[in-house]
Amino acid sequence: MASDRAYQAVVIGVSAGGMAALERVLPRLAADFSLPVLIVQHVGPVSDSYLPIHFSMRCALPVYEAEDKQPIEAGAIYFAPPNYHLMVERTHTLALSTDDRVNFSRPAVDVLFDTAADAYGPGLVGVILTGSNSDGAAGMARIKRRGGLLVVQTPESAEAPQMPLAVLERVEVDHQLPLSEIGHFLNSLSNE
Known part of the structure; x- marks a missing residue:
């Protein structure tokens, strides 16, 4: 299913329809999932920190709102805070x-x-889920150039297919998966 390389981190980009999509991915990550997961969900600039609180009650893994200069820990989920770019x-x-x-x-x-x-170079897994713009397409192309693995939600399973379609138009992805299979697939990468 995946290659023989060791993965080090997962990044997920999601926009419109993201809350429902993440509900079908993050709670499925196993308690022994070994990779950090970094997430940008498009939110308004004055949104509260609801996402980390919401998912911390539904996930086996610890969930955080990302903080500046915070070390990235294996098996933890980090959300970008409202109105801040999240960088590694x-x-x-x-x-x-x-x-x-x-x-x-x-x-x-x-x-x-x-x-x-x-x-992270070839150790990175990039995931694009539902969304209504093209944010993430250029970033997925960069992950591909650095040797990383690309996973895109199938447009027909996305509430808003524009983000997955923008990626598919720009770069050859490694896996197109329906939303229901993405959590299981990520677990398989962690177990390698």
Whole structure:
């Protein structure tokens, strides 16, 4: 199913329909899931920190709102906070930024994916779920150039298919999976 390389981290980008999509992926990650999971869900700039609280009650793994200079731990889930770009430093720590919006978004999927691709190279798994714009397509292309693995939700299983379609138009992905299979697939990568 996957290659023989050892994966080090998973990045997930999601927008419109994201809450329901993440409900079908994150709670399915096993308690012994060994990879950190970094997530950009497009939210408004004055949103509260509902996502980490919501998913911490539904997931076997610890769930955090990302903090600046926080070390990335194996088997933990990190959400980008509202109105901050989430980035990965080469030392595998998190960084937050209030730089300009990218693709009309802050946090932006491309910002996370670009920096994570540079930090993890072929050890990175990029995942794009439902969303109504093209944020994440450039970041997925960068992950591919760095040798990482690309997973895209099948557009027909997405509430908003534009983000998956934008990726499929731009780069050859490794796996197109219906939403119901993505959590199981990620578990298989962690177990390798």
